[in-house]
Amino acid sequence: MTGSLWRSRSFLLLWGGQTAGEVGARISGVAVPLLAATVLHASVFQVSVLAVLGWVPYLIVSLPAGVLADRVDRRRLMIGCDLGRAVLLLALPVGALTGHLTLVLLYAVVTLTGVLTVFFTVAYRTELPGLVGPERLVDANAKVTMSQELAELAGPALAGALVGLAGAARTFFVNSVTYLISAMALALIRAPARERVAAERVGLRQAIAEGLSFVRRDAILVKLLACTAVSNFFVMATHGVDVVFLTRELGASAVQVGLVFSLGAVGGVLAGTVADRLTRWVGTARTIWVSMVVPGPLYLLIPAAQPGWGLLLFAAGFAAFGANAMLYNVSALSYRQRITPPPLLGRVNASFLWISYGSIPLGALAGGALGSAFGLRPALLIAVLGMWSASLFVVFSPLRGLRDFPAAATRSDDAPGDQRRGQQREREAGRRD
Structure with missing residues (x-):
């Protein structure tokens, strides 16, 4: 594959969806501890547990996620992860509105969202080479990584503004939408899925x-x-x-x-x-x-x-x-x-x-x-x-x-x-x- 990535509809959709998800992740990074500290009045230790729970899934499910990414349609896997994260995050504002928001619920949402993020990350990094080809990999990875940096710049400020305007719990309505945007972008990719010859026999x-x-x-x-x-x-x-x-x-x-x-x-x-x-x-x-x-x-x-x-x-x-x-x-x-x-x-x-x-x-x-x-x-x-x-x-x-x-x-x-x-x-x- 040659030519500019700006003319690759499949890559632009994948990149756009991934960027939306990155913004959502940065919003969560600010809104989750704020929700714990200001709404649930969590202690310093309880808030620190949230950070640990965000990394634990990489230790537990990374290796099985790699096997799954080699065996299934990765685009469908990524769409499923996005939809799952959107639904999980909706549980937080719904819980707040109905009076059922607890620290245990927040811990569960953070952990399960982290699990889906691991599966999405592995699938995404595995799918990209098939969409752009080896000659455009560096350019594609540079664009994706730059969007992560931009999300790092804009995400926390956006999260702070949303928390200030709507409150920590309602911010997750917007956060959920970012993952829905990512899922829709992935669903619009029309490039044929690559065949899998995975180790299904082992x-x-x-x-x-x-x-x-x-x-x-x-x-x-x-x-x-x-x-x-x-x-x-x-x-x-x-x-x-x-x-x-x-x-x-x-x-x-x-x-x-x-x-x-x-x-x-x-x-x-x-x-x-x-x-x-x-x-x-x-x-x-x-x-x-x-x-x-x-x-x-x-x-x-x-x-x-x-x-x-x-x-x-x-x-x-x-x-x-x-x-x-x-x-x-x-x-x-x-x-x-x-x-x-x-x-x-x-x-x-x-x-x-x-x-x-x-x-x-x-x-x-x-x-x-x-x-x-x-x-x-x-x-x-x-x-x-x-x-x-x-x-x-x-x-x-x-x-x-x-x-x-x-x-x-x-x-x-x-x-x-x-x-x-x-x-x-x-x-x-x-x-x-």
């Missing part, structure tokens, strides 16, 4: 093992997974203390904190606008390790921030990280999607989510522990150095000897035995992928 455990085994056998994927997991750990360690650092050490107001993070997020947005051209110039494979190494020294501006105008140092360091995250995530995901055989892609994507996201709650706890033990500024210094150190995994990897990604995988490349035999039978019967 059990769940073996199917999961095949995805993990593929990652383990690929030297570059192993390094990417280690880099991502370590980076996520230290990023969350940073986030565990950054707001407290800004408010207590630097005396920043709530408005200033919001502005600092908004300015920092601009780095990711700007990087997204040039990601496709930059990776073509630097090299699609080379961009992975260059994007991890080059911005690293600027991370030191985060713990070096001072009160007043010195807050801009924090914003600059955060912007450098945003640019790094954009370029690295786009390139690393594109590599994974390109070299993984289609019958395994759902399980390989799920394997990455399971391990790399599994380090996130641990990192948040580590950040708090470091802040308590050494102070906020030293904790931030340790965390940003840890973020930069993650680059060592990709610097000392086969990526350093490559300029561009290798050729895209075919359906039979490195496919498990049962799948390869099934594919051979399909070829003999004259069927096409």
